[in-house]
Amino acid sequence: MNLETKILNGLERLSEALKALLWEKAKVYGISPIQIQILLFVANHKTEICNVSYMAKEFNVTKATISDAVRVLLKKEYFEKDFSPIDNRRYNLSLTNLGAELVDNLSGYAIQFEEELSSFKNQDLKIVYDTLTKLIFQLNQRDVIQVQRTCFNCKYYSGDKKNSHYCNFLNSELKKQEIRLDCNEFEEAASS
Ligand code: SF4
Known part of the structure; x- marks a missing residue:
């Protein structure tokens, strides 16, 4: 096995482990992994790019998948809509206080990775x-x-x-x- 393949195997294992940690958190708060990813994205990026189209590209999934997840997060009042002044069908998302509180609880999901990296x-x-x-x-x-x-x-x-x-x-x-x-x-x- 060449070094490139070994590195790829390593990256795959790391990616699986990160997904598993995210899934554990998701279960605790009753939300799906994609919903956590969306919440963390909105928490860490400027509002102009926090919309369904952009996040579909970001996460390599369909717009329908993002729309479904966003609908649930809006219903749970973690997000509010920031409507475009020129087209009231378009909107970006921002966190509510409740959403910000949840993000605080979620953001350390990969703490074990950070601890090991710091060694x-x-x-x-x-x-x-x-x-x-x-x-x-x-x-x-x-x-x-x-x-x-x-x-x-x-x-x-x-x-x-x-x-x-x-x-x-x-x-x-x-x-x-x-x-x-x-x-x-x-x-x-x-x-x-
Ligand atoms: S080059 Fe662009 S991406 Fe890099 S720090 Fe400057 S503004 Fe940011």
Whole structure:
């Protein structure tokens, strides 16, 4: 078995373990894993992208799947609708106080991962992070990962994507570990 295949097997196992942890939390609060993912997404992103179409792309599922989950979360009063001023059929989602309380309870679902990661040397973590950011960008270029808000795909980024990185929004050089995978200031570059 070559190293690439072994890494893939490892990523698969990690992904399964994360899903299992998410499922455990979901059972405690009586909501589904996709509903948790939607809640965490809305809690951590600007309102302009918290809508059914965007999240369907983000999670690689149909709009109907997101709509069903959102309907339940609205009924449970975890979300409120922020209607578009120009088209009252379109809306974005934001958390209610009840939703924010639930997110607080959910957000530590992967604490075991964080604890174990913190046992590694900082230098090793930087190498892993650097590889992950590049892998995600390359898979995005091949349409395997549909949505990503990383520096390498951002109009504010300049650099060689290897050793030199600069953010024109922050007006600052970025070290490898400062490359963002999910940046709120991200704007898609015209050529990407
Ligand atoms: S705005 Fe965010 S995503 Fe874009 S280059 Fe700067 S840090 Fe990276």
